């Protein structure tokens with residue numbers, strides 16, 4: 001596969017193909033050392049850019065190295081990522097022309113740091129988080145707002161009348 005790292009209009013640098021790639025082709029492995037989610041949090045908490053991929057077991061995170069970890073995110077991607085027998089690969093999901101940037105949908109989850117998306121696609125959802133995760137966040141926010149409102153309604157009201165003067169000085 002003829003892949004190169006070049007500046008990207010989406011973010012810093014991205015991975016491009018110098019040759020056409022056919023739909024379904026396994027393009028590159030998302031390789032790197034395997035660490036725990038706790039180690040990943042410790043190492044990268046607050047980092048503006050990370051190269052992490054969480055495996056389906058929920059206990060392992062790949063700390064990405066090499067070309068596979070350099071692909072940017074798009075909400076209208078030409079690639080997808082898939083875990084096969086404990087290894088992670090990036091596949092073309094449509095025919096890709098020479099010169100195109102390779103992109104997959106990160107579908108981020110399990111975090112609430114802002115992750116605005118700059119993919120520029122008409123289908124952009126404005127964030128690199130998954131639709132499911134965003135829906136969960138909205139449900140949680142609604143629940144919190146409802147609880148706050150209920151707390152306010154149930155708390156004893158303070159009277160506006162002070163010392164029988166309706167807040168005004170007795171001399172006025």
Ligand SMILES: C[S@@+](CC[C@H](N)C(=O)[O-])C[C@H]1O[C@@H](n2cnc3c(N)ncnc32)[C@H](O)[C@@H]1O
Pocket residue numbers: 010011012013014048049050051052069070071072073074116117118119128
């Ligand atoms: C795996 S790196 C991708 C390579 C990165 N562009 C670089 O030059 O190192 C992932 C990081 O790239 C950035 N990124 C990738 N796609 C993006 C997008 N669509 N919008 C905004 N930032 C993006 C985010 O900071 C993300 O944490």
Ligand SMILES: [Zn+2]
Pocket residue numbers: 074075076117118119120121123124125126127
């Ligand atoms: Zn987008």
